[in-house]
Structure formats: C-alpha cells, structure tokens
Amino acid sequence: MxxxxxxxxxxxxxxxxxxxxxxxxxxxxxxxxxxxxxxxxxxxxxxxxxRLQICCAAKSETLEKVLKIVKKQLALPEGTAITAESKFSELGADSLDTVEIVMGLEEAFGISVEEESAQKIVTVKDAANLIEELVKSQSC
Structure with a gap:
C-alpha cells in the first residue's frame, strides 16, 4: 500500500x-x-x-571578479550593492544584458559557456559556481 x-x-x-x-x-x-x-x-x-545536497561554492576571487563584470556590463552606479544572491533580473538585466554578461565572463575567464548552462544562470552566485565548474573541467 x-x-x-x-x-x-x-x-x-x-x-x-x-x-x-x-x-x-x-x-x-x-x-x-x-x-x-x-x-x-x-x-x-x-x-x-x-536530502543530501551538493553545493559548489565558488572561490571569493571568482565571485569578486564576477561582481565587477556584472557591474560593468549593467553600467550600475558605484554605490549599488550587489551580493552573491543578487538576481540579474533584480539588477535590471534583460535577456540581452544577460547574454552580454555571459560573453564578458567567457572572455575574462577564458571559458566557453554552453547556451543551456547560460540559461540556468539566475544569480551572481550561479554564474560564479558555473565558472568554477568550467575552469575545473578544463584543467582536468
């Protein structure tokens, strides 16, 4: 039963x-x-x-670099507070902005992000975790 x-x-x-x-x-x-x-x-x-949850925590250097790229791509004012949990949509990013952010991340980190993976990025933390994963897979 x-x-x-x-x-x-x-x-x-x-x-x-x-x-x-x-x-x-x-x-x-x-x-x-x-x-x-x-x-x-x-x-x-x-x-x-x-349930067991596995989490990939990005290095603080990676997170800081992602934060700078997001601020630059969205042309946010200096005083704008951005955290790892900040969602791109809350920062005013539309789909084109998100694509530009991903392109900036690819260039800065020397990686290639698949479209499917890029669509899963919602927060700054998601982007940093994905970058860590891609960099790690390239070095193996």
Missing part, C-alpha cells in the same frame, strides 16, 4: 510503478511504500530538506 499526499494507491507485485506515479505529484513531501510480503523492499523517500 502506498500513500501519496492523502491519495492511497494499492499495488500488488510492482512497487516500482508507484514511483512513476509519485513523480507526477510535485507537491509530495514524503513517500512511503510497504508490503505485506517480506520479499518486497520497503522504500521511503524523505522530504527534500533532509
């Missing part, structure tokens, strides 16, 4: 099918499967907050 956010799904011999059903519910915080038969495994997914 499996329970998905208040909805009960009964399964007999294929518990893995319930995993497919669980993927359809984006608001599900916890999934638990159990079986009367001892031969079937018990699968429990924990809430997202308790």
């Amino acid at each position: 499996a329970s998905l956010a208040g909805t009960t799904i009964s399964i007999s011999s294929r518990p893995w099918q319930s995993l497919q059903a669980a993927k359809e519910f984006s608001s599900v915080k916890s999934i638990s499967f159990s079986s009367i038969r001892k031969s079937l495994p018990v699968i429990r997914l924990r809430p997202a907050s308790s």
Whole structure:
C-alpha cells in the first residue's frame, strides 16, 4: 500500500510503478511504500530538506571578479550593492544584458559557456559556481 499526499494507491507485485506515479505529484513531501510480503523492499523517500545536497561554492576571487563584470556590463552606479544572491533580473538585466554578461565572463575567464548552462544562470552566485565548474573541467 502506498500513500501519496492523502491519495492511497494499492499495488500488488510492482512497487516500482508507484514511483512513476509519485513523480507526477510535485507537491509530495514524503513517500512511503510497504508490503505485506517480506520479499518486497520497503522504500521511503524523505522530504527534500533532509536530502543530501551538493553545493559548489565558488572561490571569493571568482565571485569578486564576477561582481565587477556584472557591474560593468549593467553600467550600475558605484554605490549599488550587489551580493552573491543578487538576481540579474533584480539588477535590471534583460535577456540581452544577460547574454552580454555571459560573453564578458567567457572572455575574462577564458571559458566557453554552453547556451543551456547560460540559461540556468539566475544569480551572481550561479554564474560564479558555473565558472568554477568550467575552469575545473578544463584543467582536468
């Protein structure tokens, strides 16, 4: 018997099918499967907050360089406060500005950013983390 956010799904011999059903519910915080038969495994997914999260923390030098490039590309006044969590959209950047920022980062760091990766950049921290990842992959 499996329970998905208040909805009960009964399964007999294929518990893995319930995993497919669980993927359809984006608001599900916890999934638990159990079986009367001892031969079937018990699968429990924990809430997202308790899952292992891997984070790439960019070096402070990389972050500072990214901050300078963003300020320059967006022509922000000297007193404008920008942090790692600053979103490009909050700084007034449109899609063209974001492309120019990525081009500036590519030139400054000697890297090439794929379009798919560039579209995932939302914050200054995202850009710095991506740069660290690309620089590291080039050196290996």
